[in-house]
Amino acid sequence: MQKDKKIKPVPEPTIKRLPVYLHYLNKARLEGVINISAPTIAGELKLDPTQVVKDLSFTGIKGRTKIGYNIYELIHYLEEYLGFNKTNNAFLVGAGNLGSALMAYQAGQSLGLKILAAFDISADRIGEKTGQVNVLHMNNFGEMVKRLNVSIGILTTPEHVAQEMAEKMIACRIKAIWNLTPAYLKLPENIIVQNTSMYSNVAVLLKRLEESDVVI
């Protein structure tokens, strides 16, 4: 348990907002914006201006009073901080609809991840090519991980094989798994798992809708 180092941790909510800023800034840049202030960003994204300042300060960028931030510089700092400028190679397991959606997604624009290949066990999917990405048989997974030195796996299988495939992934030295299945994965402590639960989002939506109905 080493936690002596006083590297103040970045709040997770901040980490989640940073890509939202980045996305917005890229759009603004295309519209010709050169300098942009925190209050402007906050106004657009309906956030508190001081929160935007604080969030951005984590990337190390400095703004100028009365001018704001240089948008190119800010984008650079954000990409650098988030690691979106590095190529973070990933393999995708489960080339169904959701998997295909992700492959198509990143074909268009950098999601920070680069899906080098997809894997499946269903014969009729293997050999397909979805938006630049080849679908290979899961049998080749281990070899390909070694060959391309990939450490991130994206899990988009049906739920009932999720645990099994996750285990196969880490047996092949995958270190971090982005789990888009509803399954709760039981894996060793040292494996990083990022769960993206559709359920949770639906739950929040329904609760807010319910609240709004009550308060007429």
Place this chain on the structure above:
Amino acid sequence: MQKDKKIKPVPEPTIKRLPVYLHYLNKARLEGVINISAPTIAGELKLDPTQVVKDLSFTGIKGRTKIGYNIYELIHYLEEYLGFNKTNNAFLVGAGNLGSALMAYQAGQSLGLKILAAFDISADRIGEKTGQVNVLHMNNFGEMVKRLNVSIGILTTPEHVAQEMAEKMIACRIKAIWNLTPAYLKLPENIIVQNTSMYSNVAVLLKRLEESDVVI
């Protein structure tokens, strides 16, 4: 600004965890579990036991010392609380890969939402049927909303038409939008928008991976 009523608001983190409990409990139930304690749930999902107790208490359920909760009762309370037992009808706009994934998803198991129909503008998608759900032309959206009295829209279009389609949805009296595109939607205050950003999840994953690399 009415906020005199002391209806203590349920923490959003709690709302997001509740469907995770529900999902786990349904699995446990199939394995024959009758009674289950908060520490057991916490152990399985790697959470703090008291947090589980506190979360569950929001649903109004009462547990029994030394026994825990009756699993059927607990599932019932959760479904009731989350509104997952009611049929929450929704229309989906954008029948691409991601849209199809969601349609396929809910075909299998109740996500709390029932997608009654999907809409698109691409001629070759219209008439298709993905997992029980018909794909109709967006021109019919308004009429169908009125006919089936739907108030929830799921947005899975390409980003560049997201704003436009969202506006079309609310013009047709949709009240809540689950936005799965990266677009930040500018809509009237009274519209409920739930953003599910893939970017944010990637960002958290990459940061955690980076941290783990540093601390060898």
Place this chain on the structure above:
DNA sequence: AATATTTAAAGAAAATTTTCTTTATAAGAA
């Protein structure tokens, strides 16, 4: 040049959320 205004930055305060502590209760064991 002087002044007013905008804004980033830093720190304090407030709000929220999680974790810890205590208490009460009921089940099982002795």
Place this chain on the structure above:
DNA sequence: TTCTTATAAAGAAAATTTTCTTTAAATATT
């Protein structure tokens, strides 16, 4: 029965995150 133990419940404390306040700097205006 009596004692021990597991657990929910309730409240307190701690940690985290957001919002508020103050300060300082730099630009634009007069």
